[in-house]
Amino acid sequence: MGIQEYSNETKSVPTICIVGAGFSGILAGVKLKTELGLSNYIIFDENAEVGGTWFVNTYPGCACDIESHLYSYSFEPNPYWSYNYSRQEEIWQYLSGVTKKYELYKNIKFNSLVKSQVWDEFESKWRVQVYNKLDMTTEELLFELVISSLGALRVPNIPEEFKAFKGPMVHTGAWDSSTKWEDKIVAVIGSGSSAIQIIPELASKAKELHSYQRKPAWVMPRRQFKFPKLVQNVFAYVPLIMLLYRWFIFMAHEFFYPAFLHATRLGRLSTWYSKRHTKKQIPNDDKLREDLTPDYRLGCKRIIVSNKYFPAMQLSNVKLHRDPIIQVKPHSLVSTNGEQNVEVLILGTGFRVQDFFAPMEVIGKNDVLKAWKTFKPISYLGITTSVSPNLFFLLGPNTGLGHNSVIFMIECQMNYIIQIITEMIKRNAKVIEVKESAEKEYHDDLDKQMEKTVWGQEKCGSWYADKHGHITRMWPWNCIHYWKVTRVADLTKFEFY
Numbered sequence: 325m326g327i328q329e330y331s332n333e334t335k336s337v338p339t340i341c342i343v344g345a346g347f348s349g350i351l352a353g354v355k356l357k358t359e360l361g362l363s364n365y366i367i368f369d370e371n372a373e374v375g376g377t378w379f380v381n382t383y384p385g386c387a388c389d390i391e392s393h394l395y396s397y398s399f400e401p402n403p404y405w406s407y408n409y410s411r412q413e414e415i416w417q418y419l420s421g422v423t424k425k426y427e428l429y430k431n432i433k434f435n436s437l438v439k440s441q442v443w444d445e446f447e448s449k450w451r452v453q454v455y456n457k458l459d460m461t462t463e464e465l466l467f468e469l470v471i472s473s474l475g476a477l478r479v480p481n482i483p484e485e486f487k488a489f490k491g492p493m494v495h496t497g498a499w500d501s502s503t504k505w506e507d508k509i510v511a512v513i514g515s516g517s518s519a520i521q522i523i524p525e526l527a528s529k530a531k532e533l534h535s536y537q538r539k540p541a542w543v544m545p546r547r548q549f550k551f552p553k554l555v556q557n558v559f560a561y562v563p564l565i566m567l568l569y570r571w572f573i574f575m576a577h578e579f580f581y582p583a584f585l586h587a588t589r590l591g592r593l594s595t596w597y598s599k600r601h602t603k604k605q606i607p608n609d610d611k612l613r614e615d616l617t618p619d620y621r622l623g624c625k626r627i628i629v630s631n632k633y634f635p636a637m638q639l640s641n642v643k644l645h646r647d648p649i650i651q652v653k654p655h656s657l658v659s660t661n662g663e664q665n666v667e668v669l670i671l672g673t674g675f676r677v678q679d680f681f682a683p684m685e686v687i688g689k690n691d692v693l694k695a696w697k698t699f700k701p702i703s704y705l706g707i708t709t710s711v712s713p714n715l716f717f718l719l720g721p722n723t724g725l726g727h728n729s730v731i732f733m734i735e736c737q738m739n740y741i742i743q744i745i746t747e748m749i750k751r752n753a754k755v756i757e758v759k760e761s762a763e764k765e766y767h768d769d770l771d772k773q774m775e776k777t778v779w780g781q782e783k784c785g786s787w788y789a790d791k792h793g794h795i796t797r798m799w800p801w802n803c804i805h806y807w808k809v810t811r812v813a814d815l816t817k818f819e820f821y
Contacts, residue, residue: 337362337749338468338714341452343438343684345369346376348473348718348734350419351397353428355738360745366465367428368454370437374423375416377477381518383499384525386412389517389546389629393566394573394729397422401566403559408549409629440685441470443713448754450714468754471741472681473718476797479676479683486513486671490654493669496522507531508667511657513649515541519672520628524636526670534664535637536645536657539785540615542598542622546629574803577728581802584623584726586781595622605634612637615646620784623726677787677797680721688712696721700794704758704766704817705810707737708744713757716741722770723806724788724797732803736810743813753820762817773800 342352345367356362373379388395392405395415400422406414423429435457442451449466456462480497494500496518510530512519515537527533559566583594599617606613616637618625636642651658656665676682679693680701686692689711696702703709706723708716718734718741725733748756774780779788779795788797799806 337364338745339466340365340469340471341438341441341450341465341467342367342471342473343441343681344376344473344475345371345374345423345432345434346378346473346475347419347731348475349376349471350374350423350428351734351738352471352473352718352741353431354397354399354422354426355742356745357426357428359742360749363431365431367432368436368438369432369434370457372434373416373420374428374432375419376475377497378412378415378419381412381477381497381499382501383496383518383522385521385632386496386518387521388415390577390729391573393570394577395731397731398570398735400425401559401563401570403563403566404556405551407551408547438684440687441715442685442687443689443715448714469714469716469745471716471718472686472720474681474684475719476677476680476724477675479679480671481674481676482671483673485649485652486669486673488652488654489666489669491667491669493671495671495673497675503668505530505668505670509665510534510668510670511536511664511666512670512672514672514674515539516672516674517626517628518674519670520630520633522670522672523642524630524632527636527639527642530641533639533642534645534657534666535642536649536659538646538648539620539625540618540646541625541628542595542618543601543616543628543630543633544594544598545601546631548631574728574732578802578804580727584778586776586778591622591778598622598627602634605631606638609638612644615644621778621782623778624782624784625786625788627726674787678790686712686715688715696796697790700790700792701796702763702767704763705737705740706799707740707810708758710758710760710763713755716744721796723799725799725803728803733799733806736807740810740813744818747813747815748820751820755819755821757819759817759819762814770800774798776800 342349342365349367353367356365371379388410391408392410396402402418437455437457438452439455440453444451449468450470452465452467454463480495482495492503494503505526506529508530509532510526511534512523513536523535582588582590602613602617645659647660649657649659656663682693692712701721703721706720718737719730723733744756774795777800779798788795790796
């Protein structure tokens with residue numbers, strides 16, 4: 325293991341490590357380059373290409389549930405999106421194109437897994453251990469700042485009991501394109517976004533498809549359409565129209581925010597609308613419609629948008645299982661209603677969201693992940709934490725959304741981080757850390773607001789909550805509120821030294 329320090333001719337300009345080359349990591353690289361003129365940063369990613377979740381998730385039907393013109397960078401609009409909701413391939417091409425345009429590939433080290441980050445208080449630097457997956461070597465590098473850009477939907481959650489299955493088994497988050505499921509008896513586990521997207525794709529060609537669901541999802545109509553060439557050209561040659569269209573979509577999503585608050589009229593209206601969609605798509609099967617209608621309040625778990633899922637669930641070769649799985653055998657699943665032979669097992673069981681940046685270890689003034697999992701995640705604006713100097717998060721704790729685009733959130737966060745780094749350079753400071761008092765004040769307000777939301781009022785087994793029941797992933801206000809609190813960094817909340 326070698327130790328290398330990335331140094332600057334100008335000591336006031338910090339060296340920066342960015343972990344992850346998905347939407348967040350690419351954004352960080354672009355903004356450091358265009359707004360601060362920095363090029364002395366390195367982006368590490370364990371994959372062989374940029375894209376993060378949009379590079380790794382390649383299962384049939386993989387697509388975004390936010391409109392294309394909003395699920396993209398505000399500074400890099402794309403007039404040529406093919407569809408209102410883009411599929412995985414086109415989103416990845418967009419991210420690759422942005423990376424090429426801003427010449428970020430030269431700053432990226434692929435197949436590089438960051439194993440640990442340890443704060444060296446004497447050096448006032450982070451000791452970052454990086455494992456090269458190609459030559460299987462580990463090196464330790466020193467950086468003054470770290471920006472963690474690891475998304476939540478990253479490490480597949482594979483329940484231990486399913487490892488007893490001996491036939492072909494694949495998780496949607498680690499799809500193996502060689503998996504043969506045509507004319508096979510297929511079981512799909514889960515009722516989240518991935519499971520609901522993949523079921524229609526598999527059902528049309530599988531011999532039998534068995535959908536195992538503990539809790540069904542609330543489903544809304546998917547307003548999918550292809551953009552005509554004329555509209556694409558108008559967007560390209562009159563960018564103001566495209567900008568107005570983007571903001572129209574954004575404000576429409578913001579209008580939906582009150583549906584996530586406790587006992588609101590919009591929440592009741594949205595529930596009625598979802599049930600209406602279910603009734604419209606399942607008009608003649610009362611039992612199936614009842615089984616696919618959640619018994620928890622809308623918004624407690626992720627809301628799904630789909631027009632293909634309910635029709636697929638009515639196909640003659642598709643069967644819904646709501647009874648719990650009590651045993652997994654080498655070639656079958658045993659539930660309380662009997663045993664079902666299975667030839668191919670598809671796990672749509674989500675991700676290890678509550679592990680945050682694991683398996684990467686982060687040791688600041690303490691073991692950050694251990695503290696977060698023992699008690700609850702503590703941060704300031706989901707961007708930084710008092711126990712880890714010189715460390716920033718993109719999509720950190722409590723900055724996920726149920727009603728709008730997270731791209732808006734990471735742009736707000738990066739704007740905030742740029743302001744902090746600018747101030748560090750101005751002051752020639754080596755260390756920046758948020759005050760514990762600021763962190764506590766923020767969390768007191770956060771907890772009070774969370775109690776007003778559906779997440780704070782109802783427990784539904786959502787991945788939004790940790791094992792203690794704390795809502796660790798969701799932002800309890802609307803996006804405009806986040807923009808207001810991050811637009812101008814309050815430097816009095818920080819210590820520079």
